[in-house]
Amino acid sequence: MGAPMSEHSTYTPGTGIEKWLDERLPIIRFSKEHLMDFPTPKNLNYWWTFGAILAIMLVVQIVTGVILAMHYTPNVALAFDSVEHIKRDVNGGRIIQAVHSVGASMFFAAVYVHIFRGMYFGSYKAPREILWILGVLIFVLMMATAFMGYVLPWGQMSFWAATVITNIFGAIPVLGNPILELLRGGFSVGNPTLNRFFSLHYLLPFVIAAVVVLHIWALHVPGNNNPIGVDVKSSRDTVPFHPYYTMKDLYGVVLFAIPFAWFVFFAPDILGHPDNYVMANSQVTPAHIVPEWYFLPFYAILRAIDFNILFINSQLGGVIFFGGSIVILFFLPWLDTSKVRSGTFRPMFKWFYWLFVINFLALAYLGAAPAEGVYVILAKICTAYYFAHFIIVLPVLSRIEKPRPLPASISESVLGKAHA
């Protein structure tokens, strides 16, 4: 598996033109090797289809976004009405806009499944550290893109989210204010903010696409991890990507499209907030400023730090923990040093993994709850546990846990499964 992919090549140019092309730009050979022949472990489960689902979602967002940009007006006086114009007057606009806004939620739903799949099956472990790091980078870029996209309809939540989130950067010592003014293009959120967010919201998806290419490249060097986390030992452990996984992934994509379509056609606004149907108004603060659901766990962490830590004030402290909660993901491959990849064979890790998932969901819930009373205390506990999972639980588990015996190979595990 570690060998360069060209060794798997079964491509022989069929025609003169193909031969001519192959000597100059072997794009057909490359496609055949990577999209068709690529040896893939035969025991991948449906959680693995989310990679393909995400690739499709990126395309869906870019295509619908390009069309929306043809009709959208990035000006504070016109933006809100131009989105309504798209929904009311543009041919198919109602559906294109709904696909894009619901699509953002579906994209994040899929990326969370993808990330948590990687965490359970140890897909970040050697030799896939770079693959994981690129994935976290894509996640960060997605968050930036989604945040700026949410500002564009220029509703109340758009405006106040922009205000609250840009404020985060203002807490950075010394450089905070210049960064804040650079982000906003002024002293407060206004027309320059909307314009640069529109520009960057159009740019970043293509940056994401580029990092996705690197992500897939980094995947194709060691090949896929798999549910038992045991390396591919022989060609008996794998099947060619096409038609086995092209077909399985396509099935997964179509299944995923069902809840997607449900929201688009039967409840396009249910994932949003009613306040975003009120045009942005800097003079009226909404009763509760709530980010989109996919930011809630991190928003809860940001708000949980409401106390000063030595010379660090609570605002900067919140920013450090908020940033740290994402930065720590980059270090995951070196925090979990257990030699066993798959959680299936780690009796203790398994429990702590699910505890981490529950804790993450609890943070999401707390991010939407008002910052008062019992919620504040719970948010602090959950934030502490979030970090403890990475800094304490995983390193300690790696030392004390006695993993269950691993199957000798994928084929053996698959056969055992069939006979059980």
Add this chain to the structure above:
Amino acid sequence: MGGIVSMFKTKTILAAVALVAAFAAPAFAQDHSGPHIEKQSWSFGGLFGTYDQNQLQRGFQVFREVCSNCHGARLIAFRTLAEEGGPHFSEGQVKALAAEYNIADATAEGGTRKGVAADRWPSPFATEQDARDANGGALPPDFSVLAKARGVTDAFPWWITNYFTGYSEGGPDYIHALMNGYHEEVPENAPHAADGTPFALPEGKYYNDYFPGHAISMPPPLQDGAVTYVPGEDGVTVPETVNQYSEDVSAFMMWMAEPGLVSRKETGFKVLLFLVLFAGLMYATKRKIWQGIEH
């Protein structure tokens, strides 16, 4: 296979139980001081819901005769009132209606002209300041998307069911409740201020059960009998009550905010039907291809 499957199920059940527990704990601690808003049975609610044309026409009448004296609807073009799936007035009716309004137009002689079907609904006030001056400092919100800018919050875990029922009628439910939530005097159960003093209604405000903070600037806009409905051709009459008016105008406001609701759902049925059948075919193909591969 059996071992793995049962293990997976145990995991799933454990995760689900823990998830519910994690959510339920803070939910129990939640303070439900806001009044409960009764969900109405709307013709356009649910999977198969469509607008009731007669109701939209009545709602339009209420809007025109009462609401539009103070509230605008700047995104609504007269022509849309003739569209199918909406109030569906005839084109002649809409043209005649538009012609009753004067539209500000700098290119016309004298600065105004008669409305045409392509015009948007004219605002009752020329500027925001004029609107505030006429309404004791308060700004009557524009109606164009107001029905989607309001909502009903359900306590955990009930809002989860909304994702499966596609509940999108929070706006009309709130508006209907608001119209029926007025009190002539501050009621005894009005919330006390933080320092324990009884609820003090500021001058020029009205008490409403459902308005956030209870003190609303809008006087009760609807009274029984205020709008006269024309009986149907078959002689059927509709009650001329605040409750009926508010239902009708809420439905009309929902149509203004979401005029394409019916065609959207129609398309949705086709799309979902296709996807389910297609998924079935994909599954069958996938199975066929994987046949004979132990995995």
